[in-house]
Amino acid sequence: MNAVGVAQEIIRPEVLQAVIVSALGSLAKSVTLAIDEVVVDVAPAHYLDAMRCLRTASGCQFEMLVDLCGVDYSEYRDGLWEGARYAVVSQLLSVNLNQRVRVRVFAHDDGFPVVPSVTSIWRSADWYEREAFDLFGIVFDGHDDLRRILTDYGFIGHPFRKDFPLSGHVEMRYDEEQRRVVYQPVTIEPREITPRIIREDKYGGLH
Template identity: 45%
Template sequence: MDETLRDLADYIALKLEGKIVDWHISLGELCISTKPSDNLEVLRFLRDDQRLKFVSFIDVTAVDYPERDARFEVVYHLLSPKQNARVRVKTSLGANTQIKSICGLFPGANWCERETYDMYGILFSGHPDLRRLLTDYGFDGHPLRKDFPLSGHYQVRYDDEKKRVVREPVKLSQAFRDFDFLSPWEGVDYALPGDEKANGQKQG
């Protein structure tokens, strides 16, 4: 299988000379890296080339690497029934960089791009309806960014007295924020066998 994927990678790199930054094989899948400006051309080629025929769109998502200059990695997954193979296409971009929507190539990417925008704040230029998908109207921030606070900023709940849904800032006691994760029984107020903190032996 790896030999077949290597042949495909060499073919793609030859046909898309200058568009492929790097490629490798990981977990039985071909993984290709490209520049944000080339993502649409690369994905169109993978879909339309008669040898490849990566016609099945699986997913588009992202990964956040805050320590990198190009903080986000947008990841596309495609399947070729003809080749019985999957390909993963990655492209790195900065926090304020837009990337072209692929909805024109794969209509199924519509909600996946909306989810990626909602969770990471990545802007897909040319998307027909780029708005939040999972969070509420007026939600502050993007929950899957590594710098998003674990408790969030606001909560939405139904107020029985007002007979409506209310939005209010999250209020947590400091005790609920002070986890050191040394114990699998974090938060209980009694000693359990195997709890290294049971005798007050908190490790620093």
């Protein structure tokens, strides 16, 4: 509902796409439609300027960042992906104009992925960026408190990376003799479990 209590009509995706293309200009690498949603791809060098524009430009006014996450594309399309490995994807919402947009930025360096922090634009990005750092190892330049948020203090690695082992690298337990929590290499042997499928010839009365 807007200020006078009248529901805003949802703008058609192709119309919003044209508005965003006009607003961003050369700041966007591409502005496409995917499943009836506008998707903006930007380079890291233009990321902050593009996000500020999306927040303030007439016809955009995305005053809310409702989600931000990391993505590891290394196994995308069964390993046929040839672009950069790590991306940050944000979901923006304009409450006033009743519209949404998705923004994606890829980190240039797969070995040390870095993208600018948008906490100066949306403070709600704080914990989202910490989560992406914790789980994917993506560094957010300009974040004023970038530290792990979900894993334990002694955790090694980034568990949402596709090459991270399911069992992890270390395990923790309470040692009765030392009377403290200790860390040690994982003792569980990695194994692949294949479910057993039971077929019945007359299941459900079918012959």
